[in-house]
């Protein structure tokens with residue numbers, strides 16, 4: 407069964423994934439770049455996105471927890487002595503820097519991941535030049551130097567606009583290691599266009615109509631050895647060079663296919679290569695043929711670090727077979743999962759951000775018949791209470807996205823703006839509006855309702871929604887009702903200016919009373935440009 411987990415991959419790996427159970431691991435962890443790692447959501451408003459969420463801002467900072475993990479790693483019985491020595495050496499010169507925090511968090515996870523791989527398995531670690539040199543040493547010590555397979559250079563951008571003081575950094579690095587000496591690997595080939603094929607295979611066999619080219623049968627003269635064959639026509643030795651085949655092999659092959667040999671006008675034999683047997687141009691480790699995600703790409707989910715399905719397909723096809731299990735412990739919006747599903751592999755995805763997991767679920771819903779288990783995602787009111795206790799931020803993000811498909815929001819500075827999310831909709835006059843969402847995981851009072859109204863006025867927003875874990879008191883219901891109703895311009899429907907929607911309502915399958923917000927601004931703009939003369943309104947869904 408496929409598995410989707412919402413949570414920290416370290417916990418999930420330790421608690422849920424058995425040792426030696428996975429064929430292929432791809433991981434694309436947040437890079438240790440200087441900027442705080444933000445998940446920037448699709449900007450439906452057309453303005454610079456206020457909708458940014460620091461999903462795991464402290465993950466790569468040295469905190470008491472990092473210190474604890476470092477100590478744990480040094481005492482872990484299944485981490486090798488060499489790795490421990492390496493980590494101690496890193497610590498000497500990197501001290502408690504961000505880089506050391508990053509390497510500590512990565513090392514413990516890589517040790518666990520290595521343990522989960524089958525003997526024939528492989529791991530691909532996606533990173534960039536910020537940390538790839540450290541990560542390679544780390545992997546050398548976890549997988550063994552002899553199991554290093556490739557450093558893949560993926561050209562991830564076409565843009566030339568980043569730096570005037572150095573060459574633009576245009577690639578990511580993907581480090582590939584196998585667990586052992588015998589591992590799954592299938593070479594991948596680039597298919598050629600018809601014109602390229604015709605150029606490469608210029609001849610047509612008159613007897614069969616097959617397209618072919620021919621190449622010399624001899625190996626280089628260095629390869630000549632006594633026992634090897636000369637092809638003899640009549641009694642004449644036509645070459646002194648070494649040959650591709652032993653004499654017996656030559657005659658066997660010729661018996662199998664009498665057209666195998668192309669004889670030149672001078673009577674020299676040449677070996678035929680057929681276009682219909684050609685697999686394509688073999689890929690090396692420089693991947694500059696896979697286009698980066700374009701702004702208009704259909705697969706684009708608006709998840710900032712989303713990779714392309716084509717990239718994942720190449721990795722999955724090369725290093726797994728059908729029905730194998732592919733694990734992505736930092737799965738983001740699920741690119742690996744989608745590619746694995748399309749290629750008939752089993753998959754396990756883990757992410758710590760609900761927005762990411764929600765996007766994975768949405769993407770999977772477009773397939774017919776995908777079966778998977780979900781773990782960590784609140785399935786009941788009690789689960790939601792538990793999530794609110796574990797992480798206020800994750801609870802808010804879950805409530806905004808899972809309950810009403812809103813865009814979670816957290817101000818850049820982290821201060822409380824009274825806004826936890828937005829929803830967008832379009833009225834009958836084709837004007838865009840937003841609903842301001844505030845999530846309350848604990849106590850809330852009538853004054854919170856008045857405060858939200860002030861935020862709405864400040865933001866020019868006609869509607870507000872409080873999503874609350876606890877049921878509102880009568881006083882609060884009255885306070886919200888007192889804010890009145892708002893009529894959708896150009897239509898007859900009206901909506902409560904401010905309403906309270908509870909987690910219980912959600913699990914009781916009730917919906918908030920708001921306009922249809924299922925469309926995006928891009929769609930709205932299209933409608934406005936007159937591409938669709940009969941839009942379905944209200945909303946643009």
Ligand SMILES: C[S@@+](CC[C@H](N)C(=O)[O-])C[C@H]1O[C@@H](n2cnc3c(N)ncnc32)[C@H](O)[C@@H]1O
Pocket residue numbers: 413414415416434435436437461462465709711712713714735736737738739740741742756757758759762
């Ligand atoms: C670079 S993104 C992955 C993007 C992904 N390859 C895609 O195509 O969408 C890194 C992801 O790691 C997740 N993440 C960070 N720390 C994590 C942790 N400790 N456990 C699980 N997921 C984590 C983040 O939420 C983020 O979605």
